[in-house]
Amino acid sequence: MSTVKSLRIALFYLLLSISALSWCTLSVFIAPLLPFRARYRFVNQTWCRFAVWLAKVLLGIRYEVKGLENIPQQPCVILAKHQSTWETFFLSALFEPLSQVLKRELLYVPFFGWAMAMLKPIAIDRSNPKAALKQLAKQGHERLEQGAWVLIFPEGTRIPNGQIGKFSRGGAALAVNAGLPVLPIAHNAGAYWPKQGWGKTAGTIQVVIGSPMHAEGTGPRAIAELNDRAFEWVAKTQRDIGALAATATAMETGSTV
Template sequence: MSTVQAIRIFLFYLLLSTSALLWCSLSFFIAPFLSFKARYHFINVNWCRFAVWLTAVMLGIRYEVSGAENVPKQPCVILSKHQSTWETFFLSCYFEPLSQVLKRELLFLPFFGWAMAMLKPIAIDRDNPKAALKQLAKQGHERLEAGIWVLIFPEGTRVPAGQIAKFSRGGAALAVNANLPVLPIAHNAGEFWPKQGWGKRSGTIRVVIGPPMYAEGTGPRAIVELNDRAYAWVEQAQRDIGALPASAPASEAAAPF
């Protein structure tokens, strides 16, 4: 990494963290008086758009989206590949309002976590998988009925670029029980914003939105089939954009939800 690039990355994180502190602090005084949709737009959409813009300006990481015509009008369950922090920013402002499945510990972070708590996330305890599945089923269904997108990273955690992990069935189960589709999303953000370390590489992230996928029937078999179909689509899409080698094996899933 060159000295210039290291300085740009340092300034990027400085500006990103400072903006988060200021924006989250401001949100405490304004957001509680807004409706949920207005609150979501004020807190999450505005700041996440800034984060994506800052990433492009400071680090030269831009993006292009294909498959935007596949996005249904009615909110559903989003099953996205997870490689970095970038897609969290991007998806949070591309789909609104959106409820994200996340570790409940994140809500305890000063300022950022407190603001996140006002956005109706599904904050699960990863140390208690059974309770997490029940919580996802209950709160996820409530969010969908309220017209809120539900974002799930079915691999359970960020998976390094060039790899793919098995999909947990929680998202597919949620979609089947709500009689709604899953919307698969593939991307190669990890090639430019790696899972580990501070290093970043300029380039264009390719985001591919797949067709909405409905279950063929109901019950456990329909859930398994839908989950396998979504996984197969994401895996093939990752290969098509060059983000997954032809012989890349699937790694183990990080969590059963």
């Protein structure tokens, strides 16, 4: 890695950290005075747009989006491929208000966690999968009724570019029980912002938003079928954009939410 590139990456993380600390501190005092939708825009959407912009300016990480016309007017369950931190920033900026599943421990981080707690996340305890699934079903349904998108990474964790994890059924179950579709999203962010390490590579991330998928019926069988259909679409699209080997199969991730 060249010296200039290393300096750009270091500067990126420095500015990202400073901006996060400053913005979260400010949000802790201002956000409680705002209604939820305005609070989301102030706390999360604005800063996430800054993070995506900063990655573009300093690191040369750009993006192209296909399928924006597929986004329904009514919020639903988003099932997105998970490869890096970039898509968390991007999706949080694109959809608003958005509630996402995250580790409960993140809410304990001073200022950052306090600001996140005001955005109605679904903060689960991953050491207790059964309780986490019940919490996802209950709070996810509440968020959808309140007019928020629910973002779920069905692989449960970040999977390196070129691989795909098994999809848990929690997101599909939430959509079926709420009578709403799932919105599948594929991308290759991991090719430029890897899961591990500090290194970043300049390039253009391809983001593809699929058509909303509705369940064919209700109950466990409909949930399984919808989940499998979403997985197959994401896997095929990942292959189409060169982010998944033709012979790759789903790998176990150890997460059930």
